[in-house]
Amino acid sequence: MRIFQKIxxxxxxxxxxxxxxxxxxxxxxxxxxSYYADLKHMYDGGVIVDTADNLFRPNxxxxxxxxxGIVIWVSCHRCVQPTxxxxxxxxxxxxxxxxxxxxxxxxxSYGKEQGIVRGYVLDNTGNVQCQNKKNYQEVPFCPANNIxxxxxxxxxxxxxxxxxxxxxxxxxxxxxxxxDVDAYWYGYAQKAVEAKLITVxxxxxxxxxxxxxxxxxVVMASKIxxxxxxxxxxxxxxxxxxALIKIFDKEKNQCKTTDSTTLxxxxxxxxxxxxxxxxxxxxxxxQYVWEFTNMTTGEKKNxxxxxxxxxxxxxxxxxxxxxxxxxxxxRTSTVYQQIFVKKPGSPAVGISKEALSLQIGLFPSxxxxxxKNHTRNDYIISPELLKVTADTLRGVVGIPMPFFSxxxxxxxxxxxxxxxxDGATAFEKNPVHIFMKEGIYPVSLTVRDTSWNIAYAxxxxxxxxxxxRDNDGVLDYTSSKKVLDKCPLxxxxxxNAWCPRVDEYNYNTSNSTLGNICLENKVRxxxxxxxxxxxxxxxxxxxxxxxAKVRGCDIIFPVIASPDKKTLYSxxxxxxxx
Numbered sequence: 199m200r201i202f203q204k205i206x207x208x209x210x211x212x213x214x215x216x217x218x219x220x221x222x223x224x225x226x227x228x229x230x231x232s233y234y235a236d237l238k239h240m241y242d243g244g245v246i247v248d249t250a251d252n253l254f255r256p257n258x259x260x261x262x263x264x265x266x267g268i269v270i271w272v273s274c275h276r277c278v279q280p281t282x283x284x285x286x287x288x289x290x291x292x293x294x295x296x297x298x299x300x301x302x303x304x305x306x307s308y309g310k311e312q313g314i315v316r317g318y319v320l321d322n323t324g325n326v327q328c329q330n331k332k333n334y335q336e337v338p339f340c341p342a343n344n345i346x347x348x349x350x351x352x353x354x355x356x357x358x359x360x361x362x363x364x365x366x367x368x369x370x371x372x373x374x375x376x377x378d379v380d381a382y383w384y385g386y387a388q389k390a391v392e393a394k395l396i397t398v399x400x401x402x403x404x405x406x407x408x409x410x411x412x413x414x415x416v417v418m419a420s421k422i423x424x425x426x427x428x429x430x431x432x433x434x435x436x437x438x439x440x441a442l443i444k445i446f447d448k449e450k451n452q453c454k455t456t457d458s459t460t461l462x463x464x465x466x467x468x469x470x471x472x473x474x475x476x477x478x479x480x481x482x483x484x485q486y487v488w489e490f491t492n493m494t495t496g497e498k499k500n501x502x503x504x505x506x507x508x509x510x511x512x513x514x515x516x517x518x519x520x521x522x523x524x525x526x527x528x529r530t531s532t533v534y535q536q537i538f539v540k541k542p543g544s545p546a547v548g549i550s551k552e553a554l555s556l557q558i559g560l561f562p563s564x565x566x567x568x569x570k571n572h573t574r575n576d577y578i579i580s581p582e583l584l585k586v587t588a589d590t591l592r593g594v595v596g597i598p599m600p601f602f603s604x605x606x607x608x609x610x611x612x613x614x615x616x617x618x619x620d621g622a623t624a625f626e627k628n629p630v631h632i633f634m635k636e637g638i639y640p641v642s643l644t645v646r647d648t649s650w651n652i653a654y655a656x657x658x659x660x661x662x663x664x665x666x667r668d669n670d671g672v673l674d675y676t677s678s679k680k681v682l683d684k685c686p687l688x689x690x691x692x693x694n695a696w697c698p699r700v701d702e703y704n705y706n707t708s709n710s711t712l713g714n715i716c717l718e719n720k721v722r723x724x725x726x727x728x729x730x731x732x733x734x735x736x737x738x739x740x741x742x743x744x745x746a747k748v749r750g751c752d753i754i755f756p757v758i759a760s761p762d763k764k765t766l767y768s769x770x771x772x773x774x775x776x
Contacts, residue, residue, distance in 0.1 A: 224254035231256070233413045236420035243423060245271050246416065256413035263302040263341035265350065265415070266315050270305045272423045273314075273357050277305035279615055282534070282642065284308065285654050286518060289493050293317050293339035295332070298650035306339060314357045315339075348383050348406030350415055351390035358422045361389045378403040395421060437638055438529035439478030440591035440660040443521050445535055445557055446471040453505035462555045462606040465540040472506040472519065474533075477591040478638070478660045480525035489520040494553075514541040516553045518654070534642075534656040538607050554608040556653035558643050560590045561600040561628070593661045594675045598630045601641065603655075608647035615644045633661040 222241055227234060233256070240246045245268060270277040277284065278301060288307035291297050296306050309315035317337040318326045327333050328340035355361040372384065376398070379387040383406055390396040395418045396404050410418075446453065447460045453473030460470065472488065488506055490499040494515030501509065511517050517537045524530050538553040593599045605612050616624040618631050619639040633639065642656040664673045672683045 222254075223248045223252050225252045226256065227254050231413070233417050236417045237413070239420045240416055240423060245419070245423060254412065257411045259344045259409050260350075260412055260415055261341060262339065262343045262345060263296075263300060263306060265345045266309050266353070267302040267305040268415075268419060269314065269353055269357055269422075270309055272354075272419050275308060277308050278302065279617075280304040280644070280652075282654055282656065285644065285652055286491070286493060294334055294336040295328075295338045296341060298652065299648075300341060300650075302341070303650070306341075309353075309357075312357075315353055344409040345415070346407050347396060347404065347410045347414075348379070348387060348390075350410055350418060351395045352383070352386040354395060354418055354422045355386060355389055355393070358425055360393060361386055374398070375402045376404060377401055379406055393421065437531040437640055437658045439476065439480045439523075439525070439531050440638065440658045441477075441521070441523055441531035441533050442475045442559060442591060442657040443519055443533050443535045443557075444473040444475055445519070445537065446473060448508050453507070459557060459559075461604070462537070465538065465555075465607055466542050468511045468513075468539050469508055470511070470537065472501075472509055472521075474504065474521060474523065475591065476523065476531070478531075480523070480529060480531075481527045483526060485524040487522045487524070489518075489522075491518045491520070492516070493518055511537070511539055514539045514544075516653075531658050532656075533658060534654060536653045536655055538653075540607075554645060554647065554651050554653035555606045556603065556643070556645055556655045558601065558603045558641075558655045558657060560657075560659075561602050562590070591657070591659050593633060593659055595634060595636055595661055595664050596632060597664070597675045598632050599659065600628065600630045601643075602628045603643050603645065605645045605653060608651045608653075609649045611648040613646045615646075617642045617644075633659075636661050636663050 221229075222234075222238055224237075227237060231237075237246065237254070267278050280288075284304045284307075288304055288311075292303075292307040292310045296303060300306070306315060310317075317339045318328075320326050320335070320337065324335055325333055326338060326340075328338060329343045330340075332338075352361070372388065374388055374391060376384065376387050376391075387396065387404060387406060391398055391404070398404055444453070444457075444459050446457055447463070448467075448469040448471060453471055474486065476484070484504070486502055486504050488501040488503075490501070490509075490511065491497070492511075492513060492515040495513060497513055497515075499511070515538075517539060519535045519537065520532065521534075522530060522532045535558075536554065536556045538555045601616065603614065612627070614625055614627055616626075616629055616631075618624070618633070618641050620633055620635065620637075622631065624631065631641075638658060638660050640656055640658050642654065645653045664675050666673050666683075668683070670683065674683050
């Protein structure tokens with residue numbers, strides 16, 4: 199098992215660092231080992247993580263792909279879990295033998311683009327053979343090759359900007375004697391010695407072509423890691439208000455927030471309706487800027503407006519949908535979803551393993567209560583559950599928020615990586631997350647299948663403080679239930695869940711003081727008659743006027759009701775209109 203696991207599992211694997219304090223979890227590493235401090239530095243920085251068997255294997259060798267993954271992470275770029283920009287940017291294979299199935303695909307792609315890593319040059323016959331005996335007629339990366347001492351030093355020096363691939367023996371002075379280094383590598387070797395990445399041994403030799411062990415490499419990489427002083431969390435990508443893209447089938451042509459979003463029933467469909475949902479009180483009017491990019495072909499389409507009706511993507515491929523909303527105060531919110539369109543007549547997606555469609559959102563606010571007899575992943579995404587309610591993108595500090603995802607196509611064997619932008623991640627299809635600080639958070643999901651198809655989606659949520667709005671000593675929300683103080687704006691007794699007592703009116707002609715048969719009929723037949731009141735003085739309790747037509751046999755009573763008017767929390771005296 200590889201020591202340097204996928205960075206995406208660091209959330210689960212880094213916990214011993216907090217438990218063991220200054221100690222490392224590796225049972226084959228001692229405090230007296232010369233490389234202990236460097237290993238601890240890399241471990242505490244999250245670059246090196248624990249393994250299932252708690253072994254570091256200090257004398258083991260390091261394959262090239264894994265080596266590059268660590269080097270790029272040392273440069274403050276978590277390439278094993280690609281960023282949104284990585285996914286959108288690196289769509290082509292960097293080398294003939296590096297495809298998206300390789301977990302270090304984005305690391306190697308990024309390293310090649312930045313000039314940090316390179317492939318093997320073909321020989322005079324136009325061929326090259328990797329250590330695994332595979333032959334290539336195009337430049338390969340040879341991911342399974344072990345790393346030599348000079349190669350490791352050269353890559354780290356390029357990454358740190360301490361030496362360039364384009365420097366040669368004419369651009370530097372030979373200050374030290376290195377007996378076993380040729381002209382091409384001499385500059386790298388001398389700089390590596392100066393930077394204390396390599397130690398000169400007996401006979402002024404460094405054994406440049408010797409495979410290095412993990413313990414030697416961790417000493418090298420730790421020095422470069424210290425030079426970079428990585429800032430692991432960048433808060434510059436925050437949005438200003440909550441937002442979500444909603445994708446509808448073309449029959450849903452009004453982009454209503456109450457409509458159900460698409461389940462992608464037909465992979466050859468190219469026409470969809472694109473809408474949005476927003477929360478956080480942006481200043482009106484809002485500009486809606488849509489960007490549609492075919493990540494397969496590079497084709498781009500643009501649109502503006504709050505509802506893009508019957509929009510035809512036309513060409514097959516993986517389409518990234520980006521929506522940027524700009525309010526009147528120039529505040530913005532940018533969100534993403536993804537659609538895959540199959541070429542008509544091509545084999546069914548799932549057999550050909552082509553690509554993925556993906557959308558994400560939050561379950562309705564009562565989801566947690568409904569799921570008490572189910573696990574979070576038991577739910578089949580149905581049109582009903584894809585409806586977004588008015589409070590969906592607004593959460594409360596300390597209260598669980600249930601997210602959902604709906605991937606489609608690909609080979610069906612999905613893995614999930616959620617990033618909640620508060621330092622927490624999740625690997626479930628439908629995670630429940632608790633935000634512990636108020637703020638506005640971009641929440642993203644990256645989905646992979648075993649064919650290494652990747653889909654990306656992002657929404658924005660706004661988290662507000664947990665308040666005691668009715669000053670009854672009980673917070674409006676609790677983590678054990680969705681709502682504890684059921685009447686946060688009205689004070690009531692603890693015995694009634696802090697809500698006012700409601701004594702329902704039951705008309706009885708035998709003891710009624712009203713004696714109004716019309717009133718009895720109104721209550722039994724139509725229930726409560728609703729209208730509004732208008733304040734005509736300050737304070738309002740001294741004078742108010744009804745904004746409604748009142749007729750004889752109607753009834754009037756002041757009431758505090760739930761927003762949907764289905765629940766009465768308190769009610770005053772009942773008056774019959776003569």
